[in-house]
Amino acid sequence: MFVVPTLLPLDTAVDLALLALVAVLLLLSSLSFAFVIHLCLKSRSAPHLGNFNSLWTVRLLLISSTTLWALVELLRVPFFRRHYLVPFLPSLTQGQQADLCKFHVVLSLGLCEPVFLLTVLFLVNISIKKKDPCRLWALAFVFGACLPLLLLQIVFVFFEPIDLLLPEVFGRSSYISKDESGNDTVLCTYPLMSIIVFGAFGVTFSLCFLLSCWKVMSLVINKGLRTRIYVLASAVLVSLPLEILLLGVSVMWMPDHAVYKGMVFGAFLCTxxxxxxxxxxxxxxPIIDALAAGGECCQWSPSQQSLREEDRRPQAEEMGVKV
Structure with a gap:
């Protein structure tokens, strides 16, 4: 006699899929972090890698924003809160869970994603520069450009200045729904005003990023590097508008509706x-290319290495050391 396994409820299946994808992204971020640290250590014994390693702080910022975004996404998953937060914080009330949803919106749409996107823009712009800028200037550029968006998200989410003037959906960051057993579940949502603010940022960023990619493509002659730029531009310029579109349209349904959950999950996949x-x-x-180019440099004798370094550097940069 065969036993047919019971299918998981849709909510649980979506939550588990999201948790699995977050785990994969965290593993990729850990691998990226290990590559950056390895290049930093390698550059100490290989001086020719010093130029390639000059942007390690910016790349660490890219990895950190990605990691923080993945961790913040866990706050809005009811399955994670129910099985991992509540057992350790049994006194966590519905109001406190609603505050976690507010933090999720502000950190996700106001900090993590903007910092990631601006760091990508910075790395693409700097790839065609002959001289790398000061690291502190790079960090100041990213956080300075992100600060207005972060402040707007904080105002609209925590202070809710428009609640009395506009419908509830413009400022709603959480929704209480009843599950199959009749228990109340706090569902995190995206306020429409936060989506509008992030959408305005996304449109401005997309135009700047498209212009930057066009400049890079006009200078790059290496076929492999052109392919990478095409892939990166396609990923950003398709995923970002689609994410904004899905989040904007999702407000037409209630947060406990299957269509809403599908659209929010689709926005998560875009990011x-x-x-x-x-x-x-x-x-x-780029780090793999830098190490490969450095390895070829090390094959020459010490008397020839200083001469060959300058010849290898442009070739390595064409291979995508900076991009």
Whole structure:
């Protein structure tokens, strides 16, 4: 006699799929972090890698924003809160869970994603520069450009200045729903005003990023590097508008509706694709090329190495050391 396994409820299946994808992204971020640290250590004994290692702080910022975004996504997953937060924080009330949802919105749409996107833009712009800028200037550029968006998200989510003027959906960051057993479940949502603010940022960023990619493509002659730029541009310029569109349309349904959950999960997949492409193309692959180019330099004798270094450097950069 065969036993037919019981299918998981849709909510649980979506939550488990999201948790699995977050775990994969965290593993990729750990791998990227290991590559950056390995290049830092390698550059101490191989001076010719010093130029390739000059942007390690910016790449660490890219990895950190991706990691933080993945961890913040866990806050809005009811399965994670129910099985991992509540057992350790049994006094966690519905109001406190609603506050976690507010933190999720602010950190996700106001900090993590903007910092990631601006770091990608910075790395693409700097790839065509002959001289790398000061690391502190790079960090100041990213956080300075992100600060207005973060402040707007904090105002609209925590202070809710428009609740009395506009419908509830414009400021709603959480929703209480009853599960199959009749228990109340706090569902995290995206306020429409937060989506509008992030959408305005996304449109501005997309135009700047498209212009930057066009400049890079006009200078790059290496076929492999052109392919990487095409993939990165496609991942960003398709995923970001699609994420904004899905989040904007999702407000037409209640947060406990299957269509709403599907659209929010689709928006999560868009951001996931963008972060994976960013780490793979801007962190892992350039470091692999830098180490490969450095290894070829090390094969020459000491008397020839200083001469060959300058010849190898442009070739290595064409292979994608910076991009």
């Amino acid at each position: 996931l694709a963008c972060t994976v492409a960013g780490e793979g193309i801007l962190v892992i692959r």
